[in-house]
Amino acid sequence: MQEIVLNGIDEKVLYEVLDNGLSVYMLVNEKVNNFYMTLSVKYGSIDTEFKCKGDKGFTKVHNGVAHFLEHVNFNEGEGKTAHDYFNKLGSSINAFTTFDFTLYEVFASSEFTKNLNHLLDYVETPYFTKELIEKEKGIICEEVKMGKNNPGQKLYYGMNNALFKKDKRRNLVTGEVKDVSETSVWELEKVYDTFYHPANMYLVITGNFNPYEAIGIIKENQANKKFSKFKMPIRKKVKEPIAVNIEYQEIEANVEIPKVKICYKMPKSIFGDYTQIELSIYLSIILRNNFGATSLLKEDLMEKELIVGLRAGREIFQDVVTIELLVETKYPKEIIPILKEKMNNLLLSKDDLKRRIRCNIAALINDLDDIEFVNTDIVDQLITYGKIEDNMYDLYRNLELDKVNDIIKKIDTTHNSTVVLIPFKEK
Amino acid sequence: MEYKVYDCDSYKIHTIKTDKFKNCSMEIMFRNNLIKEEITENNMLVDMLMHSSKKYPKRRDIAIELENLYSSSVRGFSTRLGNSIMLSFVLDFLNPRYCDEGYLEEVISLPFELLLNPNVDNLEFDRRSFNIIKNRIKSDIESLKENASRYAFRRSLTLMDKDSPSSYYMTGYLSDLENITPSSLVDTYHRMLNDYICDIYIIGNLDMDKVVQLIKDKFKIKTIKDYKVNLYVDNKIRKKNLDICETGNYEQDSLVMIYNLDNLNKKERDYVIQLYNIILGSGGLTSKLYKYLREENSLCYIVSSMYQKYDGLLLIYSGIDKKDKNKCLKLINKALQEMINGDFTDEELDNAKKAVISSIKMSEDTNGGIINNYLFNELDNLPLYDERVKEFKKISKKDVIEVAKKVKLNTIYLLSGEDK
Numbered sequence: 001m002q003e004i005v006l007n008g009i010d011e012k013v014l015y016e017v018l019d020n021g022l023s024v025y026m027l028v029n030e031k032v033n034n035f036y037m038t039l040s041v042k043y044g045s046i047d048t049e050f051k052c053k054g055d056k057g058f059t060k061v062h063n064g065v066a067h068f069l070e071h072v073n074f075n076e077g078e079g080k081t082a083h084d085y086f087n088k089l090g091s092s093i094n095a096f097t098t099f100d101f102t103l104y105e106v107f108a109s110s111e112f113t114k115n116l117n118h119l120l121d122y123v124e125t126p127y128f129t130k131e132l133i134e135k136e137k138g139i140i141c142e143e144v145k146m147g148k149n150n151p152g153q154k155l156y157y158g159m160n161n162a163l164f165k166k167d168k169r170r171n172l173v174t175g176e177v178k179d180v181s182e183t184s185v186w187e188l189e190k191v192y193d194t195f196y197h198p199a200n201m202y203l204v205i206t207g208n209f210n211p212y213e214a215i216g217i218i219k220e221n222q223a224n225k226k227f228s229k230f231k232m233p234i235r236k237k238v239k240e241p242i243a244v245n246i247e248y249q250e251i252e253a254n255v256e257i258p259k260v261k262i263c264y265k266m267p268k269s270i271f272g273d274y275t276q277i278e279l280s281i282y283l284s285i286i287l288r289n290n291f292g293a294t295s296l297l298k299e300d301l302m303e304k305e306l307i308v309g310l311r312a313g314r315e316i317f318q319d320v321v322t323i324e325l326l327v328e329t330k331y332p333k334e335i336i337p338i339l340k341e342k343m344n345n346l347l348l349s350k351d352d353l354k355r356r357i358r359c360n361i362a363a364l365i366n367d368l369d370d371i372e373f374v375n376t377d378i379v380d381q382l383i384t385y386g387k388i389e390d391n392m393y394d395l396y397r398n399l400e401l402d403k404v405n406d407i408i409k410k411i412d413t414t415h416n417s418t419v420v421l422i423p424f425k426e427k
Numbered sequence: 428m429e430y431k432v433y434d435c436d437s438y439k440i441h442t443i444k445t446d447k448f449k450n451c452s453m454e455i456m457f458r459n460n461l462i463k464e465e466i467t468e469n470n471m472l473v474d475m476l477m478h479s480s481k482k483y484p485k486r487r488d489i490a491i492e493l494e495n496l497y498s499s500s501v502r503g504f505s506t507r508l509g510n511s512i513m514l515s516f517v518l519d520f521l522n523p524r525y526c527d528e529g530y531l532e533e534v535i536s537l538p539f540e541l542l543l544n545p546n547v548d549n550l551e552f553d554r555r556s557f558n559i560i561k562n563r564i565k566s567d568i569e570s571l572k573e574n575a576s577r578y579a580f581r582r583s584l585t586l587m588d589k590d591s592p593s594s595y596y597m598t599g600y601l602s603d604l605e606n607i608t609p610s611s612l613v614d615t616y617h618r619m620l621n622d623y624i625c626d627i628y629i630i631g632n633l634d635m636d637k638v639v640q641l642i643k644d645k646f647k648i649k650t651i652k653d654y655k656v657n658l659y660v661d662n663k664i665r666k667k668n669l670d671i672c673e674t675g676n677y678e679q680d681s682l683v684m685i686y687n688l689d690n691l692n693k694k695e696r697d698y699v700i701q702l703y704n705i706i707l708g709s710g711g712l713t714s715k716l717y718k719y720l721r722e723e724n725s726l727c728y729i730v731s732s733m734y735q736k737y738d739g740l741l742l743i744y745s746g747i748d749k750k751d752k753n754k755c756l757k758l759i760n761k762a763l764q765e766m767i768n769g770d771f772t773d774e775e776l777d778n779a780k781k782a783v784i785s786s787i788k789m790s791e792d793t794n795g796g797i798i799n800n801y802l803f804n805e806l807d808n809l810p811l812y813d814e815r816v817k818e819f820k821k822i823s824k825k826d827v828i829e830v831a832k833k834v835k836l837n838t839i840y841l842l843s844g845e846d847k
Contacts, residue, residue: 031447031448032792033788033792034789083712083713087711088778090778090785091785092782092785092786108785109785110785137725138724139725139727139728140728142728142746142748145679146678146728146729148678149575149678149679150574254675256569257569293487294490295487299485299486303555303559308562308563356494358497359494359497359498362497362525369449371792
């Protein structure tokens with residue numbers, strides 16, 4: 001087992017990659033009662049076209065298959081589900097699917113060995129029958145409809161559809177009702193066989209437990225199972241143009257006050273040599289300062305009673321960086337140009353930077369109390385960067401004003417979309 | 428963990444010393460009996476006080492100060508606990524050992540600075556801040572409909588009995604909001620300081636004698652309050668239940684069932700009904716409701732029962748398709764009847780106990796959970812965690828059946844989308 005020392009915050013992560021390829025990461029907190037374990041599979045909703053060595057063409061599956069698989073993977077045969085087992089232990093379990101991965105989680109305070117073994121066993125042992133899959137369709141369709149009741153989700157996907165022409169983030173993680181209804185057993189089996197392999201999974205454990213015992217349990221568990229060789233699937237690349245799909249769109253929704261989202265799309269290459277994590281930190285600091293709680297613009301617009309809320313964020317994809325502004329306002333026509341103007345005049349002073357550095361370092365320490373947060377953070381880093389960043393502390397401490405200004409200069413606001421959720425018109 | 432209470436005449440300080448966390452938390456709370464007409468102004472007040480003060484005239488000034496104090500946070504909120512209202516101000520901050528000299532005093536002083544030196548001139552709150560907050564609350568009230576399940580709960584409880592505190596909408600009412608002025612809010616402010624019972628809870632790995640001295644120096648209020656706040660709402664039982672449908676712009680239909688819990692004794696309220704609730708419908712994916720509605724009949728994605736202790740109510744919620752309403756009602760009744768008949772195994776009861784004990788253990792891993800442990804002990808004589816774990820273990824199947832007989836249907840409510 002190897003150790004990653006997290007600089008500056010007095011913590012370490014233990015990790016090992018097993019012979020079958022399973023990556024295990026552990027961070028112990030002996031002060032708490034509980035432990036939290038997650039098994040993440042690098043297969044998400046956007047991975048709908050893929051091929052393995054020897055395949056002639058790409059296999060295409062319905063949208064929502066990753067999420068469907070997450071639902072039915074709890075089945076264990078003989079009418080039992082993983083819930084029955086964990087319920088007897090008093091543990092709480094759940095799972096969720098994102099664009100990029102599927103995560104299965106266990107939260108518990110006792111019976112460490114049984115919890116750990118069963119998490120590995122149920123995720124690694126498929127049980128699909130036509131009957132169970134048909135039954136699940138009604139449930140998932142209600143989940144899709146529940147999502148559509150939520151204006152936040154409507155705005156989110158409305159924007160993805162406006163911003164992207166090809167990217168699969170345009171589609172609901174769950175798929176539409178039609179996708180769900182048409183999903184078949186072979187698709188689920190195909191995806192399971194291709195992606196649900198230990199070499200494509202991360203097991204992350206945080207909280208109060210003995211990591212040396214844990215690795216022993218994991219190794220024994222894995223040694224008792226046979227896995228064929230990982231097929232190293234290749235996902236079909238989608239070439240997303242920098243031009244947006246729709247520049248301006250209004251969508252009716254269950255809102256009283258319109259919600260506006262403005263999104264900018266730019267090639268990652270324009271920023272030059274920054275690492276993904278550096279770019280992510282700098283952009284976050286810049287946006288917070290200009291649109292967050294300490295921004296002058298926000299205060300001014302609130303005082304003039306033009307807006308009720310304002311937030312900003314960024315996302316960094318393979319080749320594309322997006323910046324989004326989210327505002328609630330009764331005056332979209334007046335506010336949109338003001339925000340766009342501000343995007344071309346971003347500012348950050350030396351004092352601002354100093355303050356933000358202090359906040360980020362404080363958060364680094366603070367977050368350690370929450371074993372769920374720590375775990376999620378490790379998973380996010382593994383999925384995004386393929387490794388743990390062991391030096392966040394120095395990264396934060398060494399942030400430079402020159403780089404802030406350099407990045408501000410490079411932000412390109414040419415390509416953008418605006419989506420406005422408006423109240424339903426009276427019929 | 429070391430718990431101590433300091434009686435400071437007009438308020439009490441409760442200190443909980445523990446080395447469990449790297450962050451610390453302080454909660455200042457004011458309690459009183461709930462009056463519907465005061466909900467909106469109370470809600471506005473807690474926001475106002477955390478938004479600006481004499482020393483920090485704008486919200487941005489506070490935001491900058493908080494960031495300088497190692498990303499601390501302060502927030503104010505009002506909550507209803509049965510018949511009572513609680514106005515809380517919470518400060519979360521980093522343990523001083525990671526911070527500069529003098530940090531503890533600076534950070535502890537902040538909420539008292541905000542509470543005691545509000546942005547008031549000529550007996551009026553600062554109008555700029557006032558308008559920002561008023562707008563925000565207006566928007567919060569108006570956006571209730573955006574969340575289908577929240578709206579369905581609010582509507583169903585209002586239809587059940589609009590005069591019951593259980594139905595009050597704690598964000599506030601537009602009609603009351605219109606009547607609040609920068610000067611009337613100053614009266615609200617004085618009422619809170621003078622009439623409401625005040626307690627301060629502080630948790631962390633801190634020198635508590637020093638903390639208590641700091642608070643005593645900063646927080647000097649001089650009113651003695653000596654009366655009882657009554658928590659439990661008496662919701663009347665109905666001879667014939669209501670059955671109401673309403674429509675809105677929704678893709679999915681929402682079903683809410685409201686049940687009275689008729690005359691539970693303390694043991695039933697504190698322990699038995701919680702186990703009942705887990706077996707029936709709150710126990711995640713193995714409960715009876717989940718099994719019948721979701722697993723066996725694919726009628727929904729979400730179905731869950733909730734125990735509202737201080738309202739004496741049990742609620743069931745499910746997101747369904749309205750054509751399935753009768754089928755759902757039948758299955759829900761089947762589950763409830765099985766509880767009365769004792770059609771559940773000892774193992775199910777045992778699993779429910781394990782789930783409760785597990786959730787208690789989880790609460791012990793957060794500052795807020797530990798504060799609540801002592802708070803509810805003080806407010807409602809609810810035994811502390813360890814004692815509760817022991818009591819839960821003693822509950823028998825017979826106890827659960829007795830409680831099952833006291834669950835009485837009051838209202839069936841369906842919020843449906845337009846015809847599709």
